[in-house]
Amino acid sequence: xxxxxxxxxxxxxxxxxxxxxxTMCVIAKKCPECKVTVADPFADKIAQWHDxxxxxxxxxGLAELVRETIGxxxxxxxxxxxxxxxxxxxxxxxxxxxxxxxxxxxxxxNLCYLESAARMIARVATTPKIIVEKxxxxxxxxxxxxxxxxxxxxxxxxxxxxNNPEFLAEGTxxxxxxxxxxxxxxxxxxxxxxxxxxxxxDVYAHWVPRERIIxxxxxxxxxxxxxxxxxxxxxxxxxxxxxxxxEATGAxxxxxxxxxxxDSRIGAKFLKTSVGFGGSCxxxxxxxxxxxxxxxxxxxxxxxxxxxxxxxxxxxxxFTERIVHSMFHTIAGKKIAILGFAxxxxxxxxxxxxxxxxxxKLLEEGANMAVYxxxxxxxxxxxxxxxxxxxxxxNARPLPLxxxxxxxxxxxxxxxxxxxxIICTEWDEFKTYDYQRIYNGMVKPAFIFDGRxxxxxxxxxxxxxxxxxLGRRPLT
Ligand code: NAD
Numbered sequence: 001x002x003x004x005x006x007x008x009x010x011x012x013x014x015x016x017x018x019x020x021x022x023t024m025c026v027i028a029k030k031c032p033e034c035k036v037t038v039a040d041p042f043a044d045k046i047a048q049w050h051d052x053x054x055x056x057x058x059x060x061g062l063a064e065l066v067r068e069t070i071g072x073x074x075x076x077x078x079x080x081x082x083x084x085x086x087x088x089x090x091x092x093x094x095x096x097x098x099x100x101x102x103x104x105x106x107x108x109x110n111l112c113y114l115e116s117a118a119r120m121i122a123r124v125a126t127t128p129k130i131i132v133e134k135x136x137x138x139x140x141x142x143x144x145x146x147x148x149x150x151x152x153x154x155x156x157x158x159x160x161x162x163n164n165p166e167f168l169a170e171g172t173x174x175x176x177x178x179x180x181x182x183x184x185x186x187x188x189x190x191x192x193x194x195x196x197x198x199x200x201x202d203v204y205a206h207w208v209p210r211e212r213i214i215x216x217x218x219x220x221x222x223x224x225x226x227x228x229x230x231x232x233x234x235x236x237x238x239x240x241x242x243x244x245x246x247e248a249t250g251a252x253x254x255x256x257x258x259x260x261x262x263d264s265r266i267g268a269k270f271l272k273t274s275v276g277f278g279g280s281c282x283x284x285x286x287x288x289x290x291x292x293x294x295x296x297x298x299x300x301x302x303x304x305x306x307x308x309x310x311x312x313x314x315x316x317x318x319f320t321e322r323i324v325h326s327m328f329h330t331i332a333g334k335k336i337a338i339l340g341f342a343x344x345x346x347x348x349x350x351x352x353x354x355x356x357x358x359x360x361k362l363l364e365e366g367a368n369m370a371v372y373x374x375x376x377x378x379x380x381x382x383x384x385x386x387x388x389x390x391x392x393x394x395n396a397r398p399l400p401l402x403x404x405x406x407x408x409x410x411x412x413x414x415x416x417x418x419x420x421x422i423i424c425t426e427w428d429e430f431k432t433y434d435y436q437r438i439y440n441g442m443v444k445p446a447f448i449f450d451g452r453x454x455x456x457x458x459x460x461x462x463x464x465x466x467x468x469x470l471g472r473r474p475l476t
Contacts, residue, residue: 008033009203012087014117016040016049016076018057018173018280018349019134019166020093025065026177028074030207037075039083049076058348058375061174084124089200092117093134093166098284098390106391107291109138109284118148125158130196133163136285138292139223142186160196162187163218165225170279171346183213186221226289230305233282235270237311243273243471244318253471254453273471275358275424275451276315278343280351283309283391313391316354319470320361323449326468327420332366335443337414340425341373341381348375350384354451355424357389359405369405370414374427381407412438420447426454439463 011027013020016038028036040046048056050070052063066074077083084090094113099105114135121131131149133142142161150156163186168176183204187197201213216224239257246253253273261268277283286305294302324331343353350356359369371381385401388394408414411430415421415438423430431454439446448460449468457467461475468474 007088007199007202008035009088009199010035010037010086011089011091011203012037012039012083013091013093013134014039014080014084014120015091015093015095015113015135016042016045016056017093017095018059018170019168020091021049021055021057022059022062022065022168022173022177023091023093023134023166025062025069025074026174026207027203028069028072029065031203032073034203035073035075035086036069037077037083037087039077039080041078041080043078046076046078058346059170059173060346065174080120081124084121084129085126087129088127089130089132089203090121091132091134091164095280096135096137096284096288097280098287100390104291104295107287107294109136109288109291111137111141111144114141115144115148118145121159122149122152128158129160130199131159131161132200133161133222134166136165136225136229136281136288137163137222138288139219139226141222142218160188160192161218162193162196162200163221164200165221165228167225167228170349171344178207180208180212183208184216184221184224185213186216186218189217226285226292229282229285230289230308232270233277233286233312234305234308236274236277236282237308237315239271239273240276240315240470241311243315246471247473250473256471273453274315274354274426275319275470276312276354278352278354279349283312283352309391316357317361319449319451320358322468323358323362323420323422323447324365326449326466327447330365331362331419333368334419335368335370335417336362337411337418337421338369338371339373339411339414339421339423339430340427341371341376341384342425342427345425345427346375348373348377348380350376350380352390353384353424356384357392358422358424358451359385360389360392360399363399363401363404367404370418371405371407372409372411372414373425374429378407412441416441417443418446419443420449423448423450423452423454426452430454431456435460435465436463439465 011034013024024036024038045056052067094117096109099108099110145161149159185197185200187193197215204213243253257271260266261271286308290302290306341355445466447466453469457469460467
């Protein structure tokens with residue numbers, strides 16, 4: 001049963017990214033009496049949020065929501081200080097990426113954006129605030145925030161820190177936010193802590209049934225977010241490890257997934273084999289968990305979870321090796337079509353995308369590539385290609401990116417004259433192409449390496465393609 005909340009909260013969010021933007025749009029839509037302000041220091045990004053036709057991120061349903069709420073009770077600004085001053089509830093949804101240099105480099109979360117947001121709040125705020133950790137953080141991070149706030153005794157009394165992790169998945173962010181499996185709020189076990197949790201719960205209760213809003217202590221809540229992502233990624237690595245076993249034995253991984261998924265203790269979701277998981281969260285959060293465990297001296301725990309990353313790296317590497325070996329051990333000078341560059345369908349996000357690992361390896365082998373993705377902007381593609389995959393050793397010499405790679409807007413152009421097609425992302429439109437026409441325009445033998453087991457392999461085989469899937473033997 002929905003309950004009417006007691007107050008018209010003024011809400012602000014620091015960070016107008018994949019989490020801050022969509023989350024605040026949904027709050028603005030569902031809480032018309034609340035004023036919602038999203039603040040971010042990047043002026044370009046804020047300008048883009050003002051233009052629903054060119055939002056900084058692509059999410060199905062997002063543009064419509066922005067159009068409905070912007071200027072009414074949803075505002076985007078670069079004026080962080082004004083937004084902080086005005087708000088009763090401040091969400092902090094800044095990035096917490098893996099550190100790339102220094103202590104803990106390659107594992108620990110970089111907490112500098114979080115700290116600077118906290119310091120700004122401590123400096124600017126003069127009225128009571130509820131500070132919501134929305135970013136994914138190491139367990140006990142709220143303690144750090146509280147310490148920053150207590151450096152100023154005046155402000156210490158003003159602030160309550162609560163943790164409210166975000167469980168949305170990119171590509172389905174809006175439906176996930178509108179109908180969450182659960183909302184988790186962690187708070188201090190003091191009267192003021194309970195009150196802060198209750199006020200945040202009242203905001204969500206505008207559209208989330210009360211029984212789906214669960215409350216815990218701060219550390220359980222912080223911990224649950226890392227653990228949720230670790231379990232999700234672990235399922236992917238588990239089925240991917242089995243895909244290799246299936247290829248070696250003649251079992252079919254999709255049949256195995258179906259058979260085990262019908263066991264209600266296992267469940268059917270997240271058992272699709274692929275070329276590996278990507279995205280900004282799974283790898284980062286597991287690395288964070290591994291770092292946390294190992295810095296607490298819990299080496300067995302750290303080693304256990306590290307293996308999820310190891311298998312993911314292995315899956316990308318072995319898929320790429322299969323491509324090179326199948327194409328007569330050399331791809332130098334051959335044109336290869338890369339279908340999909342986003343880390344999954346229905347998003348333009350490319351962070352940690354497996355496509356980048358694959359393309360880098362193919363580039364080292366001397367291939368020419370044409371890339372097509374329906375949503376990835378040109379600038380982002382080249383930026384990613386210039387930086388290379390995050391966990392790969394950095395190349396001594398710069399790779400000849402612009403000479404070897406073309407970014408096309410027509411998928412048929414990517415495949416015309418190619419030796420091979422590689423499916424990197426599971427975009428629905430890839431299933432709808434005229435593969436007979438494509439086959440006719442390709443060099444023979446025409447290879448398809450389906451990194452998502454997306455297409456109808458028997459049909460493609462019957463047309464003449466040599467088809468390679470994951471977790472089952474090639475058709476002969
Ligand atoms: P993002 O990079 O898209 O957005 C972060 C934004 O914060 C950027 O626009 C940046 O300019 C801004 N920022 C940095 N410092 C700031 C400051 N001091 N004040 C205000 N804004 C500042 O990142 P994201 O994907 O939205 O992720 C944010 C957090 O949410 C991370 O901790 C992430 O782990 C977590 N998370 C992400 C997802 C997801 O699907 N992307 C899901 C759940 C949780």
